[in-house]
Amino acid sequence: MMSSENDQFRTTSESVALDTAHILDGKPLNGGPLSEFILDSFHFFNVAYSASEPLAEYLLAGLCYRRKTDSLIVSTLHAIYSAPTGWGGNETLGAAIMVRFALVFCVPLDFSGLTLVFTFYEGAESPCGYAR
C-alpha cells in the first residue's frame, strides 16, 4: 500500500544497506575461502563502480556486512590520496566517496580505534552509525 506522506525517503546508500541486511538476514556473506580478501582491494570496487554504480553498492554492502573493513578503508584513503587532480581523478573519487562515505556512514558500524567493523543491529529500523 502507498506509504504515508510523512514518510521520509531514505538515501540510496541507506536503502542498499538495509536491503542487503534483509537479504543476508544477520549472517555475514559466505563467498567461500578467501572471499574475505576481496574487501582488501579498493581497485575491485573502483572497477565495479565504473561498470555499474548500483551493482557496486550492492556488492560492497554485501561484502561489508558483519566484516572487518579496515583494510578497505585504508586502501580507499590511499586511493584518494594518490588520485590525480581534476577530471582524471573524478572516477576514483566517485568510487572512494561511495566506499568511504556513503556506505560507511549508512551501514551501522562499530568504531574501535582504527578498526571499523560494520554490523547491523538486529531489529534496527533505520541504519545509523556511531563512534565509540
Add this chain to the structure above:
Amino acid sequence: MPCFAVTQTNREEKMLNIDCQIRGKTDIHEALATMTEVEIMEGNNKVFCDRCKKNTDTVLRTAISMLPNMLILSLKRFDLDFNTFETVKLNSRCAFGQTLNMKRYTLEGLEAMEQSGGDNSDENGVSPMDTNGGGVAAIADPLSKLPDDEYEYKLAGVLVHAGVAQGGHYYSFIKDRSPSSEDQWYRFDDEDVTPFDPALIEVECFGGKVKKETKWPNGQVHTVESEQYANALMLFYEKVKQTGVTEQDPEKAKEEAKNRPVLKPEDASSGYDVFQPDVRRSNATHRWQTFLFDPEFHTFLRGLQGMCTMPNPDDPTTPPRVLASSEGPCKASVIQMLMSFFFDIMLYASNRPFLNDWVGMIEDLFSKDRHSATAFVYRLAAKTAEVSPNWLRTYLLDCPDSAARNAAIRIFTAALQSCIASEDERRKLASWSQAFTDELSRFGNCPPTVLPTTLGVDFRHLEDPQGFGASATSIGRIISALNVLIEAIPRAWRYNPELGCLVRNMARVDPRDGGDVLRIAMCQAMMPARLSALVAREQSNKVVSAAFPGASVSAEVAETQMRPESNPVAHVMPIGGNHVMTPNDMNTRGNGTPSPSEYLSIFEAIGSLANVYGVAQVPLVVETEETTRSRARYNLSKPAIAALTTIFQESCAPQGPGMGQREIEMYLSKCGVDSATVPTQKILDIMAKYPSTGGNGGSKGNYLSLEGFLAYYKETVQSNESRVCLAGVILVQCLPLLTHFVLSSLYRSGWIYIYLALGPTLRDARVIR
C-alpha cells in the same frame, strides 16, 4: 669537352615484378610512366663514358626490354612518413583497367616515340586508360606501327590488402582462365572461395575515399567520407598473345637444351606433385563443408530436432515421443549427433539464420528431458580432459564470435539447470564440495601459495569421467574446468565475458532445483575470490595474488603472453566487402586492459554467488516487429510488467480498486516529479484516456486500473526518453527505499537493474520498509 659520340648502352636486369610508385598518381599508367621517365645525370652525377674515357652528361632511362607472359605490378602502398618515421599505408585511389597495353613502356615503344620526335606523354590526347582506341588521333601515334597484340595484357588477378601498415588481411580476386570457363572471377579469402563480379573491382580495389549517406526518417541526409582501407596491392596481368618455347627458333631451342644441365627426375617436377596431397585434402574438405553447411541438410536436422521436442501425442505430460525410454538408443544417438553438429559445425558457420530457433529448441529439450540434459553435461564434462574438442574452453576462451558464445552459454545453462535438479547429482556435488574443502584445508589458513583449481589425487575419483554414472560428479568437473579457465582468461580476455555470464547463470539456479548446492560448490571452489582476482589483477590482496597467479596477472603482462590464436588482430577484418574501419578495429594492440563495462558479468556472477540476488539484469522493453512511421515499436518485457504490477499494487489507494488522483500525485512525487508542476487536468486526462475502474455507474471510473497503468507505460516507452524514465521509475518503485537515484546513470543501453523485485524468482518479490 662534351662527348659528341652519342652512344647508347643497355644494361638488362631480370625483374620478378615492376614496382609502381603510386604516391600522387591516379592510375597505373601514370605510375608506369614515372618509371620510364628520363633522368639527366649531370654535374656530380655524370656517368663514365667508355668511349671518351671520362665522366659525361648522360640520359638515364628505365624501359622494359622483354615482356613476360604474366606481368606483376606491385603498387607501392607502404611508404615511410618522414614526419613520424613510421611506415604508413597509402590508401589513395589508383585506377587500373581490365586491359593494359605496355607498348609505351617498352624499349621499342620509347625508341619509336623518340624517333617521331615525341615523348612518352599523352600529347595526342589519348588516355592510356582509354582502351577503346584513339580515333583519328591514333593515326598519328608513332606507336601504331608496333603490333598491339605483342603488348596487350588482360587482368588476371588482384591481390588486395585490407588494413593498415601495422596489420591487416590479404585476399585475392582471381579470374578463372581455364579453357572451359567464361571468365568467371572468384574471391579467394583464406578458406573461403566465392564468386565475384568483376564490375566491382573499382569499388573493391582502387582505394581512395568513399562517401556513405545515411538518410534519417526526417529526410535529412548525413554524408560521411572515409578512406577505403581495402585496396589493390599487386596486379597480375596475363599476356594476350603468350610467348612460349614453341614460338622459339627450333634451332635455338635445341642449342639451349644441349647446354642445359641434366636434371634428376625429381628436379624436373613442375611442383604440382608436391601440392597434390594438399589439393586433394582441400577438395575433400570443401566437399564435406559444402554438404555440412548446405541449407537443406540444416533443415533436415532441424526437423529431426523438432521431432525430439515434439510432445507425446498419447500423453503430453510424458517425455517427448522420440525420447521415450523405449526408444533409448535412438534418443541418445540423435541427441548426441545434434549436439555435435551444433557445437562443432553450426556455431562455426558464417551464416546461421536459425540459430535462435536451434538454441530455443535445445533449451526446451533439456528442460523437458533431464536424461538428455544429464547425458549432455556428462559429455561436456568429459570433454574438459581434452584441449581442442573441449567445448567449454572453445566457447568461453577461444571463440571470437559473441553470438556463438552466447548460444553456447544458453545451452550449457539449460543443461546444467536440468541436471542439478536431479537428487543424485546434488548428492554427488555435495560430496565434491566437501572434498574441495578438505583439499584446501591441507594448505592451512590464508596460505600465500598457489591453490589448486581441481581436486587433488586423493579425491580425483570424484570428478573422473569414468565414474560419472557412479560417485563422480560431472558438474563438479565442470566447476574445476571453469577454475582452470579463469586462470587462463587474462591471456584471451576479449573473447570471454560470457564466462562470467555462465557462472552467474549457474549461481542463479532456483534453490528449490538444487541452486544452493551448486552455489555452495562454486563458493567452496573459491570462485568469488578467483573472479575478484580477475578484476583486481595485480592490485589484489597478496594472498589472493599468490593463490591465483594466472587470474591476477596484470593486463600488461597478459598481453605479452597472449597466444597467437587469440590475438585480437586475427578477426578484426570482416570477410566480405570493403569495410570502413573503426578506431576499435585498428587499435587492436595495446588495449589488453579490459574496460570496466566488460567486467559487468563478472560482478553479477560474484553478486549472485554471494547470494546478493538483487543483481539481475533484465530488459525492460522488447522491440517488436511492428513499425509506426518507419520506427520500431516497443513492448514492455515480462519482468517490466511484473515490476510495474508490483508498483501499481503498492501505489493503490487504501481499500481502493486502483490509483485515484491523490495516489497518482503521490506516485509522481515518488518518481521524482514535482506534483506541483503536473496540472490536475493532466492527471484527469490520464485517467480518462486509459482504462479505469471504480466508477459510479458511469463509463469511466475514478481509479486508474492496472490495465490502464500498463497501457500508459506501453505507450510512453515508444520514445527513448520515456524508456529512460521508465527504467528509473521501476527501480525506484521496486525498491521504494531507493528514492534518489540519478536516473541517467542507471540506464545503460536499454538494460537496467531491477532490484529485489526479481529476487531468486519473481514470486519472491517484496518491498522492504
